[in-house]
Ligand SMILES: [Zn+2]
């Protein structure tokens with residue numbers, strides 16, 4: 001299943017400074033969710049220091065997850081079932097001024 | 098055929114200050130183009146002073162036409178054949194500073 | 195101008211000074227009168243606070259509050275355009291007051307040369323109609339958010355790092371918008387937090403975001419236009435891309451704005467060992483290789 | 487800082503002053519050195535030129551040129567933040583020079599208190615590395631465009647009215663980008679052209695667009711990031727929406743940048759009866775009902 005992953009706000013620094021990733025998830029017995037996507041990201045995409053991106057089975061505090069530009073809280077969060085060509089954006093919150 | 102028309106940069110002032118227009122074009126013998134859309138706009142949507150929007154069979158100088166956010170010059174200009182759900186944006190160029 | 199019917203409280207001098215904004219059809223004399231009876235508080239007179247202060251000083255407010263505990267340093271001048279070489283070493287609030295009062299001598303400017311704490315913030319925030327968070331650290335952002343929710347003030351918040359910026363309006367009650375804690379109930383781990391002194395920032399990125407903060411503040415005060423509540427603008431200056439994301443509503447479970455809040459009278463004190471200024475007390479491990 | 491290996495031309499003072507931007511990993515010492523040997527020309531010291539001048543004065547250029555033929559008026563101060571009450575009545579270029587030199591005394595600032603014409607523009611434009619069009623009228627925009635094409639200079643162009651702004655980079659040769667005439671071969675009818683004095687403008691909208699102009703100028707000079715060529719940013723401050731549209735490439739039929747140009751040595755004189763300043767010599771018929 002094809003997806004676009006994007007990382008912004010500094011989260012891209014954990015992914016070789018690459019902001020856009022076009023990925024294909026392998027077929028699965030059960031539907032892909034954000035929860036299983038995070039496991040896939042940790043195993044296949046994260047270059048360094050996974051604890052700066054993942055905490056437990058979710059993203060670490062301070063990272064927003066957007067499903068097609070909409071806050072994942074307006075969907076099912078970790079349990080959202082991914083659809084082909086979804087755009088998943090991970091934004092690290094900025095604090096500078 | 099359903100289209101979204103948008104007017105910006107002051108062009109909306111000729112259309113009752115409304116920037117977004119969701120329209121349905123009637124079925125036609127020949128395919129709808131930007132050229133025939135302009136005629137339809139003049140007859141159905143323009144509230145005042147058509148010469149400030151249309152000149153000859155095209156838009157007046159200083160108005161850009163965007164087909165799904167891309168300059169109509171990269172398509173066929175006036176001869177572009179409209180597709181269902183196209184977004185056509187008319188931007189009047191600003192000059193203030 | 196001369197045949198304009200006088201059914202408003204603006205002086206001829208004000209009509210002249212603000213003519214280019216009050217002729218905007220969506221704005222008008224009514225919006226200008228609202229500004230004349232309004233106040234705004236800018237917290238942080240740095241990269242974001244500089245353009246925000248200059249534009250809010252210019253627009254015709256009654257009162258502008260400026261908060262900062264820092265002094266002007268030469269390394270601020272590449273981005274903090276309200277300061278200049280003649281004010282290096284002075285307090286940032288005095289420096290900003292000087293520049294702003296030269297732009298608009300009829301504006302009341304009140305300065306607070308202090309570090310905001312959970313004990314002093316409420317007394318300041320409650321005096322103003324809209325608050326701008328132009329600070330540079332996580333702890334202060336929670337503090338300001340909590341005070342704004344408790345005082346029922348809309349909070350225009352921006353942040354910048356490197357080429358990027360983020361902007362939103364928290365606690366915009368008219369739209370049932372979320373607060374900072376609704377989105378971020380837990381603070382991020384300290385080692386994930388980058389600061390301007392760690393990884394840098396370009397001046398014009400601050401200029402863009404700080405100007406947009408002033409714009410949202412003016413829109414809130416005048417009730418003109420659509421407020422950036424329940425939405426967040428993401429700016430990437432490197433690629434010049436802009437993106438608006440849709441955010442959750444106010445969360446009933448929120449510790450400060452929810453239905454059973456645990457934060458009630460004043461913001462909580464910061465966790466032990468956390469600092470609230472832009473000094474390298476938390477070295478950013480991730481980007482340490484980028485330091486010089 | 488102390489153990490930083492010295493293989494560059496920046497002084498310790500410059501390293502300190504610009505540290506917060508040269509630690510950005512995509513920027514670095516190399517970009518700072520390019521700025522140090524670069525120049526920029528700001529045409530129009532008004533709403534857009536103010537933030538552009540402040541940020542370009544701050545960033546570490548070698549030389550900044552400022553062009554304007556006007557004097558500071560009180561009605562400018564709601565948006566033109568490089569000026570202030572103490573410089574009302576003085577020339578805008580002197581007022582802007584004063585503010586910018588206080589921010590950065592090591593910057594060379596050259597001022598041109600004149601109305602640009604097809605006869606004087608080439609001598610000025612050819613001296614600078616990047617040009618910013620911060621003017622307020624159509625005639626001057628064609629004039630600047632033509633001079634930039636003939637002198638092979640990238641042109642960062644912004645415009646604002648009411649709550650809206652537009653931004654693009656013309657004549658960016660590296661990307662085969664279009665010039666103003668490629669997009670607008672014919673000037674618009676005079677009665678369709680609104681000006682800030684006709685229909686108004688808000689200060690923070692100028693601040694946003696002018697800051698973005700400075701950002702694009704810095705990116706062009708340092709060769710960092712993606713330049714807004716072949717693209718145009720549309721900003722609507724009322725709804726806080728941002729949109730990037732894709733533009734045509736350079737047009738072979740263009741009268742100035744095409745394969746058989748008719749404009750060769752210098753820009754053509756303006757059409758008879760057209761004026762090139764923001765005075766109400768062309769009353770805007772469309773919006774006359776919005777005047778006060
Ligand atoms: Zn909340």
Ligand SMILES: [Zn+2]
Nearest residue numbers: 665668740743
């Ligand atoms: Zn051309």
